[in-house]
Amino acid sequence: MALATLAQTPAVPLDEAGQYVAGAYIVFVVLLVVYVGLMAAKLGRISRDLEELAVIAESKEHDSRQQTADSGTGREAAREPVA
Amino acid sequence: MNLSLRALAIATAVLIGAGFALVFFHAPIDADQGFIQKIFYLHVPLAIVALIGFVVAAVHAIRHLRSGDPIHDARSYVSIHTSVIFGVAVLITGAIWAKASWGQWWVWDEPTLVSFLIVFLLYATYYPLRYAIPDRERQARYASVFAITAGAFVPLNFMAVRAAESLVHPRTFATADGGLPSEVWLVFLVCLAGIAALWWTLVRFELTAKRTSAQISRLRRALEGGAPSPGSGGVAARIAPGVAR
Amino acid sequence: MTAPPSTRSVVATILAKDLRVELRTLQSVPSMVLFSTTIYVIFRFGLDRTRLDGALAAGVLLVTILFAALLAINRLFVAEREQGGFEAIRLAPVDGTALFFAKAGALLVYLLALELVALPVFWLFFLDGGSGLLPLLPVLVLLDLALAVTGALISPIATNSTARDLIGPLILLPLLVPPMIAASAAGQRLLEAGGPSYDRYGTWLGVLGLYDLIFLLVGWAVFDYLIED
Numbered sequence: 001m002a003l004a005t006l007a008q009t010p011a012v013p014l015d016e017a018g019q020y021v022a023g024a025y026i027v028f029v030v031l032l033v034v035y036v037g038l039m040a041a042k043l044g045r046i047s048r049d050l051e052e053l054a055v056i057a058e059s060k061e062h063d064s065r066q067q068t069a070d071s072g073t074g075r076e077a078a079r080e081p082v083a
Numbered sequence: 084m085n086l087s088l089r090a091l092a093i094a095t096a097v098l099i100g101a102g103f104a105l106v107f108f109h110a111p112i113d114a115d116q117g118f119i120q121k122i123f124y125l126h127v128p129l130a131i132v133a134l135i136g137f138v139v140a141a142v143h144a145i146r147h148l149r150s151g152d153p154i155h156d157a158r159s160y161v162s163i164h165t166s167v168i169f170g171v172a173v174l175i176t177g178a179i180w181a182k183a184s185w186g187q188w189w190v191w192d193e194p195t196l197v198s199f200l201i202v203f204l205l206y207a208t209y210y211p212l213r214y215a216i217p218d219r220e221r222q223a224r225y226a227s228v229f230a231i232t233a234g235a236f237v238p239l240n241f242m243a244v245r246a247a248e249s250l251v252h253p254r255t256f257a258t259a260d261g262g263l264p265s266e267v268w269l270v271f272l273v274c275l276a277g278i279a280a281l282w283w284t285l286v287r288f289e290l291t292a293k294r295t296s297a298q299i300s301r302l303r304r305a306l307e308g309g310a311p312s313p314g315s316g317g318v319a320a321r322i323a324p325g326v327a328r
Numbered sequence: 329m330t331a332p333p334s335t336r337s338v339v340a341t342i343l344a345k346d347l348r349v350e351l352r353t354l355q356s357v358p359s360m361v362l363f364s365t366t367i368y369v370i371f372r373f374g375l376d377r378t379r380l381d382g383a384l385a386a387g388v389l390l391v392t393i394l395f396a397a398l399l400a401i402n403r404l405f406v407a408e409r410e411q412g413g414f415e416a417i418r419l420a421p422v423d424g425t426a427l428f429f430a431k432a433g434a435l436l437v438y439l440l441a442l443e444l445v446a447l448p449v450f451w452l453f454f455l456d457g458g459s460g461l462l463p464l465l466p467v468l469v470l471l472d473l474a475l476a477v478t479g480a481l482i483s484p485i486a487t488n489s490t491a492r493d494l495i496g497p498l499i500l501l502p503l504l505v506p507p508m509i510a511a512s513a514a515g516q517r518l519l520e521a522g523g524p525s526y527d528r529y530g531t532w533l534g535v536l537g538l539y540d541l542i543f544l545l546v547g548w549a550v551f552d553y554l555i556e557d
Binding site: 148201202204205208211212214215216217221224225227228229231232233235236239240242243244246247 | 481482485488489490491494495498499502503505506507509510513528531532535538539542543546549550553554556
């Protein structure tokens, strides 16, 4: 049965018809890849924004701990590991 | 159905992979059009899925108008967006098919392709429409009205164009022998399922991205606003057609 | 306390008001007539033809009517926007859809008035025999209805946007393709050189009628959301 399927398999045709068919499927793939690229760019932006926000959040937490540490008696402010 | 994005993506990859493999290794060569006919397995599913996508967008739009919940507007927007992209692919592959079959990049006596062009031109106006209305809520409402109107328009359009044209477009669903051979049906259905899954995956993907962007704006507001209690669940920044929850 | 007025009477009131304003200010219809006549002249030179029949005749006539309609549609809700008509309808205890029907009605009247002049002028300029014009009238009326209903639906969207004069026609034109197709198909057969042909006359009327019905329903269903604040 495999042989029968293989017999039906068209050899990659380099004639005109094949080029058009290939062109159509290539257009599809290209559009898909472009879409993926754009989404990847968006994802990059999102992760950069998140990074920024993480820094802001950490600095805020650091500030508020600094405040409580200064206003209390102890001097050791907890230092969380830098992510 | 609440399939995870990953499951959807995997299903899409499998279906499209299987579909294309079937197209090139199993589907018989068409008697009339020869090898060129294989574009049919790509072009037609794309068209069908795009059109169904527009109808889905109309349904989301109806839910948006009734509930006022911006999540439905986001779904409507992304559905239209994805269908428009698929529409571009339909028109390009259609042109390639036309060139290969009839020697011209565009033919007017193809009611289905012409109808699709008109629908595409209509939905392409969705973007200038949204950009022309600065107020978020109004923009979403008007966009929903548009989506519903356009959705009602699609079947009318196909009917009118078909009534006006002689039928030259290969009516592959009704050949002289009274239907497609079963292998062709199988390959077609697999490709249709694959393209539909692809549409769904892309829509979910983009919705997730939008939601994430909105959450980030929310976070930013909370952090930079200096409010002692972060994450106020109230007013969310609607930078994207309303998503934030 | 009197009961809130029925939708029908509100429609009649608004329609009467609009027509009265139009009669007094003559803002829309004369411009449309002038516009059509000038377009005919442009077509005469653009196509280099002094006599038209069949598809060309139908095309010139219908496209002219279409573009004249766009003029009227662009200004259909301007008064409402500038003078608070939208707020008034919102606050009044009436169905907002009344505004939709009234405006569609007004537009229909304007188009019929336009054709009262534009058709004879067209006959004068381009046609050899007028026998096709009478059966063309039902087609034109249905087309006018399509223009009116679709225009009344899209016009508030355009008026309330920033790209006012551009967005209206941009969205309207693709929407109007089916009625234009049907009207042209009927028109080209009715205006044939050898005399009107009634080939599939019923089909074209059917398509136009169906379009009108569906868009009337759609407009009725969604118009309220357009005038919400």
